[in-house]
Amino acid sequence: MISSPIDEIKNRLDIVEVIGSYIKLQKAGANFRALCPFHSEKKPSFFISPARQIWHCFGCSIGGNIFDFIMRIEGVEFGDALRILAQRAGVELKKQDPKLKTERNRLYEICELTCRFFEKQLEMSSAGKEARQYLLDRRIKPDSLKEWRVGYAPDVWQGLSDFLTSRGYKKEEIEKAGLALTSEKGSFYDRFRGRIIFPIFDLNSQVIGFGGRVFKHKDKSEIAKYVNTPQTLLYDKSRVLYGLDKAKVEIRKKDSCILVEGYVDVIMSLQAGFSNVVATSGTALSPFQLKILKRYSNNLLTAFDMDVAGDSATKRGIEMAQSQGFNIKIITMPQGKDPADVISQSADDWQRMINQARSILQFYFETTFSRFDTQTPEGKREISKILLPVMKRIPNKIERAYWVQDLAKRLNVKEEVVEEELKNTKASETEISSLSVEEKPVLQQKSRKDILEERVTSLILREPKLLELIDDESLPYFSARFQTILTDLKEEKLSETDDFINYLFLKAEVEGEDIDCQAEIQTCLKEMRTLETKSKLDEISHEIKKAETEKQLERVNNLTREFNKLASKLLDR
Numbered sequence: 001m002i003s004s005p006i007d008e009i010k011n012r013l014d015i016v017e018v019i020g021s022y023i024k025l026q027k028a029g030a031n032f033r034a035l036c037p038f039h040s041e042k043k044p045s046f047f048i049s050p051a052r053q054i055w056h057c058f059g060c061s062i063g064g065n066i067f068d069f070i071m072r073i074e075g076v077e078f079g080d081a082l083r084i085l086a087q088r089a090g091v092e093l094k095k096q097d098p099k100l101k102t103e104r105n106r107l108y109e110i111c112e113l114t115c116r117f118f119e120k121q122l123e124m125s126s127a128g129k130e131a132r133q134y135l136l137d138r139r140i141k142p143d144s145l146k147e148w149r150v151g152y153a154p155d156v157w158q159g160l161s162d163f164l165t166s167r168g169y170k171k172e173e174i175e176k177a178g179l180a181l182t183s184e185k186g187s188f189y190d191r192f193r194g195r196i197i198f199p200i201f202d203l204n205s206q207v208i209g210f211g212g213r214v215f216k217h218k219d220k221s222e223i224a225k226y227v228n229t230p231q232t233l234l235y236d237k238s239r240v241l242y243g244l245d246k247a248k249v250e251i252r253k254k255d256s257c258i259l260v261e262g263y264v265d266v267i268m269s270l271q272a273g274f275s276n277v278v279a280t281s282g283t284a285l286s287p288f289q290l291k292i293l294k295r296y297s298n299n300l301l302t303a304f305d306m307d308v309a310g311d312s313a314t315k316r317g318i319e320m321a322q323s324q325g326f327n328i329k330i331i332t333m334p335q336g337k338d339p340a341d342v343i344s345q346s347a348d349d350w351q352r353m354i355n356q357a358r359s360i361l362q363f364y365f366e367t368t369f370s371r372f373d374t375q376t377p378e379g380k381r382e383i384s385k386i387l388l389p390v391m392k393r394i395p396n397k398i399e400r401a402y403w404v405q406d407l408a409k410r411l412n413v414k415e416e417v418v419e420e421e422l423k424n425t426k427a428s429e430t431e432i433s434s435l436s437v438e439e440k441p442v443l444q445q446k447s448r449k450d451i452l453e454e455r456v457t458s459l460i461l462r463e464p465k466l467l468e469l470i471d472d473e474s475l476p477y478f479s480a481r482f483q484t485i486l487t488d489l490k491e492e493k494l495s496e497t498d499d500f501i502n503y504l505f506l507k508a509e510v511e512g513e514d515i516d517c518q519a520e521i522q523t524c525l526k527e528m529r530t531l532e533t534k535s536k537l538d539e540i541s542h543e544i545k546k547a548e549t550e551k552q553l554e555r556v557n558n559l560t561r562e563f564n565k566l567a568s569k570l571l572d573r
Contacts, residue, residue: 005091006067006082012089015053015066022073022203023295024252031509036060037073037295047510052502058510061446063503074203080104084204103176107234110169110177111199111207117163118151118197118210128152131196134215138264139344144271148198148263153212155194178209178229192227198242198263200235200281205245209235211263211281228281238286241293242266242279248296250275256299258331258354259285265303265339272347274354277339285317290324301357303331303339306367322360323393329357361403364390369410380411384418388425449531453482454507456524459517461501462508464489469521477528533570537563 016025016032025032026044036046036057045059056063062072070081079102086093122128122145131152135145144150153160161180165171171188174180182188195212202208209229229235243266244251251257258277260266269277280289293300300321304314321328331353334342342350358366368386373379387407394400404422408415446454457478460466470486478486485501488494495501540563547555 005086005093008091009082009085009089010053010066012091013066013085014050015055015069016048016050018066018085018088019048019055019069021248022069024297029509029513031506035294037291038062047506049502049506049509052505054499054502054506056503056506058507064499076104077102083108084206087206088204104233106169106173107177107232108206108208110164110173110179111209111234113164113167113169114160114177114179114210115149115151115199115207117160118153118192118199119149120151121154122150122152122196125152125154127155127194131215135196138340140264140267141271144267147270148267149207150267151197151199153190153192153195153197157189157193160190160192161188176232178232178235191229195227200229200240200242201245202234202240203245203248208232208240211242213263236288237281237283239288239292240281241289242281243270244278244292246270247276247278251278251293251296255297256301257293257297259300259302259304260339261304262338262340268340268343269350272343272350274343274347274350280317284313285321287320287324290321290326294324294326298325299327299329301329301331301354303333305333306330306363318360319390319393322390323395325395328360330360330363331357332363361390361394365403365406365410374411380413383407383411384421388418388422391422392425449479449528452524452528452531453478454504455511456521456528457482457485458504458508459512459521460486460489461505462512463517466518466521469518469525474525474529477525477532530570533566537566537570540566 019025019034020032023034023037023046025034025048028047030049030051032048032050033044034046034048035041035044036059038057039060041059046055046057048055054063054065055069066085067078067081070076070084071078074081074084076084083093083105085091122132128151132145135150136142140150161171161174164174164179171180171182175182175188178191180188180190192210192212194214196215198211198213199207200209200211209232211229212227214225228237231237242263247257247266247270254276256276258269258274260269260277260279261281262279263281266277266279269275278293302318304318306312306315306318318328333339333353339350342353364387368383372382374383384407391400391403391407394403404415404418408418411418456470460470467486467490475483475486485494485504540559544556544559544563547559
């Protein structure tokens with residue numbers, strides 16, 4: 001019988017499916033492995049056990065159950081993780097503990113209610129119907145409006161605020177959700193007024209913010225085309241990609257992600273069958289967005305307006321992605337058009353443009369060489385000035401060598417000259433800054449004894465018959481925790497519901513393959529004996545110094561003999 005919502009959630013959800021919606025998994029025997037999303041690594045050390053419904057990274061030594069993963073990946077407390085997983089599992093939290101109803105939870109409620117308010121306005125109000133017709137005229141289908149929950153903010157000062165306060169929410173909470181502002185004179189008014197509203201979702205398709213777009217100009221004073229939710233407890237534009245909640249599965253399936261700039265670009269793309277598309281919502285790519293995208297694919301196609309010679313935020317974002325090892329292709333857009341414009345005229349044209357996307361280096365080379373004269377020293381200098389920093393960021397030496405050769409050939413100079421100039425080219429500020437903001441590995445240091453104890457115990461759990469190798473002499477070498485585990489195993493009363501025991505079982509499955517467990521245990525026990533002896537020698541040495549200070553000559557002699565006896569045993573081994 002399921003005793004609690006927590007148990008019911010665990011019973012309904014598979015940890016592999018949940019974690020697999022965040023990061024790319026590979027089958028590894030009975031388990032799954034992946035690059036750890038919590039620290040930088042090139043070789044997968046993050047493992048998931050379907051049988052035990054746990055995960056653990058053997059690189060940074062963190063792990064746990066399904067709730068631990070959500071808390072860490074989403075950066076939330078347990079109450080929020082419970083709510084996220086309950087929603088995913090279809091479990092109703094009837095009598096929620098008030099302590100679990102966090103400030104974040106209240107903001108989620110406000111954002112969801114606000115989204116419903118805007119949706120209703122689009123359908124029912126006269127101005128909303130006009131906005132809806134504008135969207136339909138742009139060839140967005142009614143089903144798409146419903147799927148993306150597009151709405152309309154009435155052109156009044158406190159329409160939304162009055163609605164939310166009537167539902168019991170305080171003005172302070174509404175302002176914290178980024179939905180209202182207080183003027184210098186103290187008046188309280190809605191942030192979004194007279195605009196088409198695009199809700200912004202997190203990876204669990206929960207509303208966390210909004211983008212508001214004008215669709216008609218009342219007068220020339222209307223200057224801001226878009227108004228967006230400011231940074232809140234839920235919404236941080238540098239960490240959100242519009243549409244990723246719907247696109248993440250297809251991105252992983254196709255192993256590529258198309259990056260566009262606007263909400264409508266994403267909606268039109270999905271409507272036309274292009275499901276691996278997300279938008280940066282008009283902002284430059286951030287290190288955090290790139291880190292999220294790397295969970296799903298290393299291949300990016302961008303439909304941005306790129307200025308190779310400039311220092312635009314778009315260019316810096318692409319450079320950052322390049323320095324982080326992404327394979328980048330550029331979709332060349334027709335002058336003055338965005339993906340939504342192209343798709344509305346012909347989805348086939350958009351597909352053709354995707355197929356013809358050029359690699360970032362091809363794009364840079366072709367664009368740069370079209371702008372300068374390769375026959376003049378000045379032209380050669382300007383070309384190299386643009387291209388060398390780009391080539392400097394190529395992590396693969398073979399690929400870099402190809403472009404060095406190509407540049408030398410096009411400029412009609414020796415490869416050695418290009419190589420020399422490349423060495424003198426400094427890493428750009430973009431590359432340096434991207435490294436500085438990247439999160440550092442969360443490493444938990446373990447002593448050598450801790451490592452050996454875990455190794456021996458996990459291998460014995462893998463092959464219980466090898467417990468006979470632990471005798472009365474070697475058992476004391478283990479700490480109390482491991483002595484208890486080994487004793488319980490011998491007496492057949494080991495609790496496999498214990499998180500640490502489950503971790504040791506996973507460790508045994510991951511690290512115990514293709515090795516001679518008996519020989520490995522014997523090697524570890526020998527080193528543990530050595531560590532124990534060295535520890536005792538350190539203690540005796542300390543006691544000898546103390547006795548010498550206190551001039552206890554007889555004690556010094558006795559301790560010295562004991563020290564020599566132990567040291568000789570160490571040498572014999």
